[in-house]
């Protein structure tokens with residue numbers, strides 16, 4: 001028998017109702033360890049709302065979200081972050097007037113609290129972790145550059161790096177390649193494949209080429225529910241998916 005413990009994340013019968021409108025409606029899906037899961041579906045399908053529910057930004061009306069056996073629906077946003085769930089929103093929230101190094105440094109868990117920030121010293125451990133993450137996000141040669149001078153794609157990578165430095169076990173990214181060049185998309189796919197050692201990633205995406213490059217499995221949402229799930233080849237060939245999404 002399969003138990004919850006076999007999955008990193010178990011979303012079951014999750015529902016959220018906004019004035020009677022169910023943006024997420026009896027949604028269930030399961031994410032394995034070291035998996036890249038992509039959520040696709042038409043505009044308004046409930047993709048962003050599903051991530052908002054997992055990270056605690058929006059409260060569920062009913063249902064359950066278990067992460068490593070912990071029930072997330074009962075937890076506050078900061079507790080969910082602490083439990084190991086990182087979330088990147090569509091627009092980068094980096095500090096423009098700080099350098100790449102400083103952006104990564106202030107995201108290092110030790111510097112999170114006000115007290116921690118005041119007493120925080122740039123020690124060897126932090127510096128080597130910053131350098132390691134910078135390498136991973138293709139910004140090793142830009143550490144002293146102010147974030148405002150980075151390209152759009154580099155800003156997106158920096159924000160992913162600011163989450164990675166906290167070492168989340170689950171990372172959720174909302175349209176990470178929107179506005180990126182083709183070569184930046186290819187590098188982002190490479191980045192995602194690199195970072196799933198010891199963690200899983202959930203990505204919302206509309207770019208089917210990118211989905212094909214990264215997805216282990218794809219979950220297709222429509223009207224707040226799963227209408228198809230499986231490999232990219234499986235969902236692409238599913239007539240229900242073609243009808244509501246891919247055929248448009």
Ligand SMILES: Nc1ncnc2c1ncn2[C@@H]1O[C@H](COP(=O)(O)OP(=O)(O)OP(=O)(O)O)[C@@H](O)[C@H]1O
Nearest residue numbers: 018021022023041042043044045046047048049050
């Ligand atoms: N706080 C809210 N109050 C009322 N309705 C909401 C709220 N948040 C989302 N909705 C509605 O829920 C539905 C799902 O929205 P959501 O943003 O999750 O869709 P999506 O699949 O992410 O779409 P897109 O691809 O356009 O980003 C939409 O009809 C949206 O208007």
